[in-house]
Amino acid sequence: MPFAEDRSSEAEKGGPVTQKDIVRYLLEHDRSVVTSLFARADRVRSRFVGSGVHLRGLIEFSNYCCQDCLYCGLRRSNRRVKRYRMLYAQIFDVCRQAKALGIKTIVLQSGEDRRYRVRDLCGLVTDIKKLGLAVTLSIGELSYAQYRQLRLAGADRYLLRFETSDPKLYASLRPGRTLAQRLRCLSWLHKLGYETGSGMMTGLPGQTAGSIADDICLFGKLDLDMIGIGPFIPHPHTPLAKARPGSLELVLKAIALTRIMTSDTNIPATTAAGTIDPRGREKALRCGANVLMPNMTPPPYRRLYEIYPDKVCINEGEFSRGAYLARMIRRIGRTISSDYGYRKGDR
Numbered sequence: 001m002p003f004a005e006d007r008s009s010e011a012e013k014g015g016p017v018t019q020k021d022i023v024r025y026l027l028e029h030d031r032s033v034v035t036s037l038f039a040r041a042d043r044v045r046s047r048f049v050g051s052g053v054h055l056r057g058l059i060e061f062s063n064y065c066c067q068d069c070l071y072c073g074l075r076r077s078n079r080r081v082k083r084y085r086m087l088y089a090q091i092f093d094v095c096r097q098a099k100a101l102g103i104k105t106i107v108l109q110s111g112e113d114r115r116y117r118v119r120d121l122c123g124l125v126t127d128i129k130k131l132g133l134a135v136t137l138s139i140g141e142l143s144y145a146q147y148r149q150l151r152l153a154g155a156d157r158y159l160l161r162f163e164t165s166d167p168k169l170y171a172s173l174r175p176g177r178t179l180a181q182r183l184r185c186l187s188w189l190h191k192l193g194y195e196t197g198s199g200m201m202t203g204l205p206g207q208t209a210g211s212i213a214d215d216i217c218l219f220g221k222l223d224l225d226m227i228g229i230g231p232f233i234p235h236p237h238t239p240l241a242k243a244r245p246g247s248l249e250l251v252l253k254a255i256a257l258t259r260i261m262t263s264d265t266n267i268p269a270t271t272a273a274g275t276i277d278p279r280g281r282e283k284a285l286r287c288g289a290n291v292l293m294p295n296m297t298p299p300p301y302r303r304l305y306e307i308y309p310d311k312v313c314i315n316e317g318e319f320s321r322g323a324y325l326a327r328m329i330r331r332i333g334r335t336i337s338s339d340y341g342y343r344k345g346d347r
């Protein structure tokens with residue numbers, strides 16, 4: 001077998017994994033081999049990013065989107081979604097609450113909503129930065145000039161998942177968009193000095209183990225700072241409503257292999273992983289993940305931001321009392337990180 005059983009110090013280093021080995025692990029059913037893979041990923045996590053779990057407070061500030069991705073409940077063709085846009089004052093108020101809870105990073109996420117002017121978003125970013133918070137943006141594809149404006153306004157990080165590195169599958173799932181443009185955006189973000197995040201969905205219809213292995217190899221090549229991996233979960237009001245959902249096992253294997261491949265990246269235990277299994281996020285933290293993203297979106301909006309159905313965080317209002325995720329972190333013997341959690345050290 002390939003590397004999982006190797007407990008030598010060399011094996012703790014992480015580093016490149018071949019595409020062929022990744023495919024073998026993705027297809028592996030032997031429990032002892034899989035357990036040993038997860039244990040190795042956990043050791044690599046411990047060595048390179050420590051025991052701290054970074055909390056990134058997520059604000060889903062608009063569910064309008066001009067794109068039409070086949071897997072997404074927010075796609076513009078879905079007329080059954082009740083759409084909302086939060087006001088700047090509402091967003092800023094949530095940021096203040098996050099700061100009071102000790103959260104160090106705010107993630108501003110939305111569909112591709114062109115109604116918000118970049119100039120105004122820049123003002124919001126600058127105001128949030130004055131609170132002493134790091135700002136991550138996840139608002140889709142923009143021009144180089146727009147990314148630059150937001151970076152100059154103080155945005156620290158940007159998340160832009162490519163979801164699949166198979167150009168044909170990508171084009172079929174995201175009508176009118178191309179993988180090449182997505183990767184161009186990622187290279188712009190990198191060049192502008194953002195901490196750059198990407199990610200993928202596992203279990204997509206038409207996806208193969210080889211294709212997921214290519215995604216993981218691409219993570220290694222792109223020198224990403226953050227990598228989010230979640231299962232495909234079919235949304236009932238999309239063209240993929242009847243497709244089979246992805247499994248947690250595949251997500252966990254992809255997280256473990258990504259940790260081993262990239263060593264020191266920040267990897268969230270995604271809400272989607274917690275949605276397909278009540279202990280999904282905890283399991284992800286045990287096999288390579290080191291970030292949690294408490295949902296700070298105000299409750300009236302939270303249930304409307306439905307990329308996939310039955311999001312686990314809908315009922316996690318008690319986070320505002322610091323309870324649920326903190327308990328999860330303690331239960332697995334980890335700590336809540338008190339720093340900003342930049343990949344290359346706090347700035």
Ligand code: SF4
Pocket residue numbers: 065066067068069072073074075076110111112140307
């Ligand atoms: S995945 Fe993103 S870009 Fe695509 S429809 Fe959903 S919100 Fe819009």
